[in-house]
Amino acid sequence: MPKSAHQIRTSSLKFPLPLLYILSQPHLGLPKILPFLLFKLPLMAADSSWLDSVDTSLDLNLQPLRFSGDAPKERNYMEVERKVSVKEETGALMEELKRVNAENKKLTEMLSVVCENYNTLRGHLMEQMNKSGEKEICCSSKKRKSESSESSSTDEDSFKEPKQETINKSAKITTVQVKIGASDSNLVVKDGYQWRKYGQKVTRDNPCPRAYFKCSFAPTCPVKKKVQRSVEDQSVLVATYEGEHNHPQASQIEPTSARSVSIAPAPLTAAPRSLSAPPKPTTEAKTISNPRFDSPEVQKFLVEQMASSLTKDPNFTAALAAAISGKIFQH
DNA sequence: CGGCTTTGACCAGCGC
DNA sequence: GCGCTGGTCAAAGCCG
Numbered sequence: 001m002p003k004s005a006h007q008i009r010t011s012s013l014k015f016p017l018p019l020l021y022i023l024s025q026p027h028l029g030l031p032k033i034l035p036f037l038l039f040k041l042p043l044m045a046a047d048s049s050w051l052d053s054v055d056t057s058l059d060l061n062l063q064p065l066r067f068s069g070d071a072p073k074e075r076n077y078m079e080v081e082r083k084v085s086v087k088e089e090t091g092a093l094m095e096e097l098k099r100v101n102a103e104n105k106k107l108t109e110m111l112s113v114v115c116e117n118y119n120t121l122r123g124h125l126m127e128q129m130n131k132s133g134e135k136e137i138c139c140s141s142k143k144r145k146s147e148s149s150e151s152s153s154t155d156e157d158s159f160k161e162p163k164q165e166t167i168n169k170s171a172k173i174t175t176v177q178v179k180i181g182a183s184d185s186n187l188v189v190k191d192g193y194q195w196r197k198y199g200q201k202v203t204r205d206n207p208c209p210r211a212y213f214k215c216s217f218a219p220t221c222p223v224k225k226k227v228q229r230s231v232e233d234q235s236v237l238v239a240t241y242e243g244e245h246n247h248p249q250a251s252q253i254e255p256t257s258a259r260s261v262s263i264a265p266a267p268l269t270a271a272p273r274s275l276s277a278p279p280k281p282t283t284e285a286k287t288i289s290n291p292r293f294d295s296p297e298v299q300k301f302l303v304e305q306m307a308s309s310l311t312k313d314p315n316f317t318a319a320l321a322a323a324i325s326g327k328i329f330q331h
Numbered sequence: 332c333g334g335c336t337t338t339g340a341c342c343a344g345c346g347c
Numbered sequence: 348g349c350g351c352t353g354g355t356c357a358a359a360g361c362c363g
Contacts, residue, residue: 197336199355212354216335226354 174241177230187211187227189239195225206231218247 178189187209196216202209208229215221223243230236 196334198357200337201353201355204352210353224354 176239176241178237178239180235180237187229187237189225189227189237191225191239193217193223193245203228208234215245218245221246 176189176191193215194217195213197211197213199212200209201212206228208231210226210228213225213227215223215225221243223241223245225242226240228238230238
């Protein structure tokens with residue numbers, strides 16, 4: 001059987017060939033290609049015309065077989081046999097193509113769901129950001145008095161919600177409360193930045209020690225952080241941020257080497273955050289920064305987050321791998 | 332071996 | 348001026 005009879009005329013596919021090429025590369029793991037997929041496929045899911053326009057017809061323009069013998073009867077017999085064989089093969093291929101199309105449609109639906117979830121998540125983040133921006137208070141100018149007013153305000157509110165923050169706009173002071181486990185002994189709040197602990201002190205009004213951190217990502221970054229357990233509820237960590245970062249978030253620039261993983265608090269003007277793997281698992285926190293959701297960094301972050309989630313879903317990876325990388329190029 | 336944490340010493344602000 | 352307190356420094360130790 002000539003090979004061309006099995007070939008799908010990929011030259012007429014509107015399905016992006018670079019995507020097919022990527023999917024066909026065994027050395028590219030799904031986690032690597034998923035960000036690309038998630039950038040490309042929402043557009044394809046929104047406009048599914050590419051799927052309908054996929055040319056699934058077969059190139060049946062077979063070259064006539066050449067026979068060495070000249071006997072007309074034998075040639076006729078072989079031609080009939082060949083036609084039957086071609087018909088059978090065509091039927092099988094059509095069924096295969098139907099199945100592949102069904103799988104493609106299923107994947108398109110899954111992608112639509114993914115896009116929907118993406119938009120929902122994004123909207124939720126925007127909502128949270130707007131909410132946090134409203135929680136701004138003022139405090140006095142003096143150093144110690146500002147701290148006392150800060151703690152009093154947070155103590156009043158701290159038990160209404162698991163996490164809460166107050167922001168001093170003028171002094172760039174932000175207080176964040178994070179609920180942690182009572183057994184969690186380390187005073188670490190994950191916020192997407194890299195911190196160096198430079199001191200620890202037991203304060204008069206709180207038996208729990210207060211830890212002092214400096215932003216260690218950039219030598220010139222003036223941001224400091226104080227972390228201490230709440231007096232009234234020791235399962236609550238109170239983190240106080242002072243100053244503003246003069247650099248992008250560490251995990252944004254070097255995702256593989258950054259130290260914090262979760263969406264977390266930061267001063268008002270802090271850059272948008274991203275995900276990465278932390279060396280020491282700690283607690284979660286919520287963002288109060290002002291990320292620009294349309295910026296490429298945030299888009300990349302969100303896509304990486306989605307890719308990370310999707311690659312953990314064996315059903316998704318299996319379906320994607322089987323339907324696209326394995327079948328379309330099968331001969 | 333480099334980076335981070337720990338921890339005692341030191342410094343500065345504030346109230347008396 | 349003195350004592351108290353919060354904040355910072357820096358040497359030593361720890362860890363990957």
